[in-house]
Amino acid sequence: MHLLRNRVRPYAWGSRTTIAALLGREVPAPHPEAELWLGAHPGDSSTVLHTDGTERSLVDVLTEDPAGQLGPSVAGRWGERLPFLLKVLAAEEPLSLQAHPSAGQAAEGWAREEQAGIPREAGNRNYPDPTAKPELLCALTEFHALAGFRSPDRTVELLRAIQTPALAPYVDLLAGEPNQEGLRALFTTWITLPQPSIDALLPDLLDTCVQHVKEHGAFELECRTALELAERYPGDSGVLAALLLNRLVLEPGEAIYLPAGNLHTYLHGTAVEVLANSDNVLRGGLTPKHVDVPELLRVLDFGYGDMDVTTGEPVGPRRVYRTSAPEFELSRIEWARDEPRAEVKLEGGLPRIMICVDGAVRAASVSGQTVEFARGESLWLPAADPDVVLTPTDGRHVRVFAATVGTETARVATL
Known part of the structure; x- marks a missing residue:
């Protein structure tokens, strides 16, 4: 066993204090620090610290001795690749609205983009690798997130509580078909609205959200979230899409599992995240980056209901967070x-x-x-x-x- 030195990812939504404090460095950091990566990701591998003072990339260590480092069964299935990546995630601002593909979708999408000759580092590349990217997130502090589609009946209640004349047709669309197909239809309509239509719809809707917050209505937290997202991403259709998702507040030790197709975004807080060692992300808004609507709709799971929140299964003195991944x-x-x-x-x-x-x-x-x-x-x-x-x-x-x-x-x- 060896100590590791790990990489920090400086995304704009990160914190200038959390990861710096965790690593014992000067606070605040010069720039936002979003994720501490622990693993053998080829883009930012941890390094193994040897007792003689030398360091080696964990990727190189695995390549040299996959059976000894990973074990025969893991190496037999994943070759020289460590199949998981561990992170400490520090969200000071919301991340993009996103989902991840299944293994089959990733393999097919990767092969399609390879055949089309899209460079793997290109901004419009959806599949830089052919693998799935399920995730499990466990809160270290109070952690706020949007994840999974809320029950349509409950969403109709929310939309009616903040309804404006311009919003009424969309509320009726979901109320008339309160199921997966209704969710798909409403989400698709909103995410493909022309920008002038979004700009006409959002101001009155946000004014109604302000009033709902002032009155401490039943959907105060959801309305506050819509207002915060609209301030951070003005004119973004993801603000509308976010109204369809479960609004979660996790306490330390609570975790959620995000399988393929789950639409989600992390809003604020610090957490430990473990995920498959992949970069495949399909974005749905709240970002200036590429949004491929047809591909997103191909991978999204429009199943709905409350997200399962777990504190893990007791195994002796440990709590184990088991998933299907x-x-x-x-x-x-x-x-x-x-x-x-x-x-x-x-x-x-x-x-x-x-x-x-x-x-x-x-x-x-x-x-x-x-x-x-x-x-x-x-x-x-x-x-x-x-x-x-x-x-x-x-x-x-x-x-x-x-x-x-x-x-x-x-x-x-x-x-």
Whole structure:
């Protein structure tokens, strides 16, 4: 096992304080810092720190010894590629409205764009790689998001609560067909409205939202969100589309899983995110970047209902966030301040990345190797390593997150 040095992505929606403080650097940072990447992404790989002071890209380490680093079952399925990417995400402003493709959609879209000769770095490229991109997000602080289509009946209630004369036909469209087809029709209509129509519709709608907020109406949070998005992205059809989505407030430790086709955006807060190691994003608004409406509609899932929010499954002293994604699984290991310092054992045989977000931890393998890592520091555990025991180094509150492959892959690896 080795400590890692990780890359920071400086997107404009990021925080100038959160990641800098986590890494023990000067606050505020000179520029917004949005994501800390931990993994073997070819665009920004972590580096492995060796005891002799040298560093090597994790991508290179995996390429040199895929079976030893990833394990035979993982290498057999994904080759030299670590299938997951772990992130710390710090959203100071909303991200773009987006969805991700399934494995089949990604493979077909990638092949189509390759055949068309679209450069992989081109702004209008939808599929820079042929893989799916499911995600799981676990809140570190109170975290605000929009994710998944709200029940149409409930959305009709919201739209009627803020209805203007110009909005009435759209409300009637969904009320007349309160199902997936109605959602598809309304979303498609809104996202393809000519700009003059959007500019005519939004001002009165936003004025009604202001009044609803002043009156503390039943949809105050949704209206505040629409107002905030309209201020950040004036004249953007994504402001309308956002009214169709579930508005979520996650508490620390709560998580949501975003499978293929889920339309979502993150609004504000800090979280740990684990996702398949892919860059495939189909945007639906709230962005100056390329929006490919036909391709977005091809991948969107118009299923609806409340988003499932989970605190993980207790597995001994861990909380494990299991999903249907074979690429990843996330665990949260936490010790409250001054509680008994119970040991936590992680079985060997699987590739793992761990990050400490509070306190400090000692990792001791049964072979005798010991590594201590504290807040902001992370650890790479190759599959060839034996079992590791984690123990807090003092009485502070300690939180550690560990990412590995999905449950079914892990089961195969231990057979």
